[in-house]
Amino acid sequence: MTADRLARLALSRLAEPGNLRMTALVAELGAERLYAELVAGRDPRGTRTDLAERLAGIEPERDLERAAALGMRWVVPGDTEWPSALDDLDDVEPLQRMGRAPLGIWVRGPLRLDELPAAVAIVGSRSSTTYGTDVAAELAAGVSRAGSAVISGAAFGIDQASHRGALAAGGPTVAVLACGVDRAYPAAHHRLLDHLAEHGAVVSELAPGCAPTRLRFLARNRIIAALSRGTVVVEAAIRSGALNTANWSLRLNRPVMGVPGPVTSAPSEGVHRLIRSGAATLVTQAEEVLEMTGRVGDHLPELPQAPSTARDRLTRRQQQVLEAVPLVRPAGPDSVARTAGIGAAEVTATLDGLRRQGLVERLPTGWRLADDEVGG
């Protein structure tokens, strides 16, 4: 097991995350044998001129030791902590020539990856609005209060707000990085990441010290999607990386949800497109998210029912009379009786009852609807 662990670490340093050739070779030969053959100078499926040089620079034992000293662990398939949800990546089509489960995953923090309760990814734009960050924090707090973990990146905007909301609710939260878990990108989030490493988890498939690249962000998104039961996109412009995460979620057959916003707001454009296309379900609150990501029956959302009004409790006869009362120009009881098709005496008694309930008013010239009962 240790040999496999070390081989996976070394191989993860040889190829970019999500590299299909590498994962295919590991699947075919096993990590241990592949690494051994490469070290022995036998490039089993082709040649890369600088391979020997690169292998020489890789010392997985030293990597592991140094990482352990800094509180980082390398979790690989077969470990009890390995989140089996990541294996689902092996069954989905690659995206932008990337895919498959990572060779292993680095973790910094007390949260165990095999114990992420019904995790929800909340992702979105770095260039978010105040509306977007408020909603993201509120959603994350709601999801947390229900006991679900929140998963996001570590960018400005929606990512940051999601962690903030989860932390405020005292819930578990996970940042997935496109660089080593010992690095802070953006640098301004150094403290946020340290805090997450103390109270939640910071994870990455990239070895400590690795720098972020655009490709690594795209590969990282598949980890966010795979660790979660569903992905909520809060604000995303047309070309946002959050839409890439949503795409991974769809490939994994997990629900994608979108929080709408003003149609005049560019950061909501990508979300509206997701909803229009049918790829995402519109959500407005944490209950609706939990409904789609929780175990069935776990979280029955409270539907926003219209408040029950005096009008709802009327008898059929009262309704008939009420519907015959004019909105503006008052009418005498005879006129109301004619419109309602009911006798005048009964109408007068009914009108009096309706007045006591505040539904109609009596003016010197007759009866009309009370002001706030006018329809529109």
Added chain:
Amino acid sequence: MTADRLARLALSRLAEPGNLRMTALVAELGAERLYAELVAGRDPRGTRTDLAERLAGIEPERDLERAAALGMRWVVPGDTEWPSALDDLDDVEPLQRMGRAPLGIWVRGPLRLDELPAAVAIVGSRSSTTYGTDVAAELAAGVSRAGSAVISGAAFGIDQASHRGALAAGGPTVAVLACGVDRAYPAAHHRLLDHLAEHGAVVSELAPGCAPTRLRFLARNRIIAALSRGTVVVEAAIRSGALNTANWSLRLNRPVMGVPGPVTSAPSEGVHRLIRSGAATLVTQAEEVLEMTGRVGDHLPELPQAPSTARDRLTRRQQQVLEAVPLVRPAGPDSVARTAGIGAAEVTATLDGLRRQGLVERLPTGWRLADDEVGG
């Protein structure tokens, strides 16, 4: 034909709009015979004690004359102006014990009801926000510019904004009332309605002089839905009358569309619910509305494509190199070459080309991505 026209007018005064018993009797006996029998004192299917008295007060000839003098016309089935779209109401299930095509329809204004080009209903809350009225006016203007008529009520808020937008674009617009077309409800919209009667049309199934009631608003909504190819709901709280119009549109098998808004805004709650339930399609602009209501192929919407960037025009080799360039900490060309798996000389030349395109920058310590190219 004149006898039928007069009979329909008289009968329309005898029953509330959408009264199922009246329309069933007209369908069975014809308006002329039904009216004749009622006048002759033979109540053909039951008795209403005050019927004789009410019939005595109805003078359809005088109604028609007075209305004509005031520029109002009574359009009935068989007239060339009769909009056949209203007949579709005869094929749908009643809602709240109302339904069916009206016995006739009053029109005030130059617009002919048989010439409403691909009309779109734009409806929503009276208690709208500035966001809602801005979007409604913008949508109505866009729909108008494409040559489609706008149909709405005459309430404050979204109704008013829709007419305003259509008028600003010089397009045809129609207000459907829950009272006589000679009345203004709300009174503050007296001028708006006069303006519509000069440039568009004000219509109602209620005879001149009739007052609005809540029931009449509900019946009115089916006319708005039936005259339109589809209904757009801009803002609607959970108990908004606009949702009733949407319901009629669904019954008529015509598309319902909803404009989203902030999830923190109560006037958007009803719209979000419509979209979540699948009853409405999310729309953000007039092109998307026209796509759903126009003739097929008429209005291919311009999809909001992400603008093409320098990155989109790169060769495969340039992309490989670019993806190996770090985001923050600069790397020398050798390091980039190793990550990319490409020879150092070629990498140096490629990096220089990428720099000229503004995608990477050269610092004293090496290369890194240009600031605005960092993913997230």
